[in-house]
Amino acid sequence: MPKIDSEILHTKLDYRKSHPSVTPIFQASGFEADSSDFYARKSTPNTTELEDILKKMENSKYALAVSTGMSAIFMCLNLLRPGDKVLICSKIYGCTYKLFTMYCQQHGIKLDILDLTNKNSYQEILKNKYDMCFFETPTNPFLYSIDILKVSNICKLNNKDCLIIVDNTWATPICQKPLDFEADIVVYSGTKYFSGHSDVMAGFLTTNKTELYEKLLELRFYGGFILVPFHAWLIRRSLQTFNIRIKQQHETTLKLIDKLKKCDFIRKIYYPTIDGKQLTNYGGIIFVEVDDQIVNNYSKILEKIKLFGTGTGMACVTSMIAQPYTGSHASLSEKEKSKMGITPNLIRLCFGLEDPEDLYEDLLNAFKN
Numbered sequence: 001m002p003k004i005d006s007e008i009l010h011t012k013l014d015y016r017k018s019h020p021s022v023t024p025i026f027q028a029s030g031f032e033a034d035s036s037d038f039y040a041r042k043s044t045p046n047t048t049e050l051e052d053i054l055k056k057m058e059n060s061k062y063a064l065a066v067s068t069g070m071s072a073i074f075m076c077l078n079l080l081r082p083g084d085k086v087l088i089c090s091k092i093y094g095c096t097y098k099l100f101t102m103y104c105q106q107h108g109i110k111l112d113i114l115d116l117t118n119k120n121s122y123q124e125i126l127k128n129k130y131d132m133c134f135f136e137t138p139t140n141p142f143l144y145s146i147d148i149l150k151v152s153n154i155c156k157l158n159n160k161d162c163l164i165i166v167d168n169t170w171a172t173p174i175c176q177k178p179l180d181f182e183a184d185i186v187v188y189s190g191t192k193y194f195s196g197h198s199d200v201m202a203g204f205l206t207t208n209k210t211e212l213y214e215k216l217l218e219l220r221f222y223g224g225f226i227l228v229p230f231h232a233w234l235i236r237r238s239l240q241t242f243n244i245r246i247k248q249q250h251e252t253t254l255k256l257i258d259k260l261k262k263c264d265f266i267r268k269i270y271y272p273t274i275d276g277k278q279l280t281n282y283g284g285i286i287f288v289e290v291d292d293q294i295v296n297n298y299s300k301i302l303e304k305i306k307l308f309g310t311g312t313g314m315a316c317v318t319s320m321i322a323q324p325y326t327g328s329h330a331s332l333s334e335k336e337k338s339k340m341g342i343t344p345n346l347i348r349l350c351f352g353l354e355d356p357e358d359l360y361e362d363l364l365n366a367f368k369n
C-alpha cells in the first residue's frame with residue numbers, strides 16, 4: 001500500500017463519468033502522454049472549444065485564442081522579416097499604431113501609413129510592393145469603412161503574397177467576415193464584444209490558410225501567447241449572449257443617435273455605413289464631436305454622469321464614455337493625434353444594455369448642466 005504522501009499526490013477522480021452539463025475549466029498546466037493537448041502552452045480543451053465556436057461564427061478553417069488583442073497583432077508582426085514593407089491605415093487604435101512603428105523601426109521593416117478610408121490612397125498603394133497590409137474596418141476612431149476586397153486586390157497586384165490582415169474587433173464576426181473578402185488573417189480583441197462584461201482580456205486570430213495557421217500555432221506555442229483556461233472559459237460563457245447583446249446594443253444605439261442628433265452641444269455623430277454586403281450590422285460604439293464648452297467642463301461631466309463608466313473598456317453590458325485624446329490614443333504625440341484628426345472634442349460612447357431612455361437622460365443631465 002502506498003504511504004499517505006503518495007496517496008495524496010496521486011488520488012485523482014475519473015471525471016469522464018461525470019458528464020458535466022457545461023465544459024469545466026481545465027486548470028492543468030499539462031496533460032497525460034496520450035493527450036492531444038500535451039502542454040497548456042500548446043492547447044487546452046477550453047481554448048479548443050472556444051476556437052471551434054469562432055470557426056463556426058466566421059466560417060473559417062482555423063482559429064487561435066491568445067492572451068489579448070495586442071498579442072494577436074504582435075504575432076502578425078512576427079510574420080515579417082527585415083527588409084519587408086508594410087502598410088497600415090492612418091486611422092487606427094493608438095496602441096496598434098505604436099506597436100507597428102516601434103516594431104518596424106527595431107526590425108528594419110519599412111512602414112508606410114496611408115489613409116485607406118480615402119480612395120485616393122489606392123494610387124499610392126499601386127506604386128509599392130507591400131508584404132503586409134494591416135487595417136481596421138470600421139476604424140477606431142471615426143468608424144470609417146475600408147473596402148477589404150478592393151484593398152486586398154490592389155495590394156496583391158504587385159505582390160500576390162502580400163498578407164492582408166483585418167482587425168475586425170469593432171464589427172465582430174457577427175456583422176462582418178473579412179475572410180470572405182480576401183483577407184488572409186483576421187484579428188480580434190476579445191476583451192471587447194466577445195467578453196462583453198469588462199472582466200477578461202483575450203485575443204483571436206482566424207485564417208483559412210494552412211501554412212499561415214501552422215506558423216501562428218508554432219509562434220503561439222514557442223512565444224507563450226495562448227489564452228489561459230479560465231479566461232477561455234469566461235469568454236466561452238459570454239459567447240452564449242454574444243448575438244443577443246449585439247442586437248440589443250444596436251437597437252439602443254439607433255435610438256440614442258436619433259435623440260443625440262437633436263442636441264445642440266453635439267456637432268457631429270460618427271456611425272459606420274452598414275452596406276449590407278461587407279458590414280451587415282453593427283453594435284453599440286459611436287463617436288460624437290462635442291462643442292468646446294463640453295470639453296472645458298469634461299472632468300465635471302465625468303463626475304456627474306451615473307450610467308456611463310469612465311474607465312478603459314468598451315462594448316460591454318454597461319455603457320462607457322471615453323475621450324480618445326486622453327485615453328485610447330493618449331500614447332500618440334500631439335502631431336500624430338492631429339494627423340489622425342483626434343481632438344479633445346471627440347468623445348466615444350459605448351451603449352450597454354441599460355434602458356435607452358435612462359441613458360439619454362443621464363447624458364443630457366451630465367452634458368447640459
Ligand SMILES: Cc1ncc(COP(=O)(O)O)c(C=O)c1O
Nearest residue numbers: 068069070093140169189191202
Ligand atoms: C480595434 C482594437 N484592436 C485591438 C485592441 C487591443 O486589444 P486588447 O486590449 O485586448 O489587447 C483594441 C483595444 O482597445 C482595439 O480597440
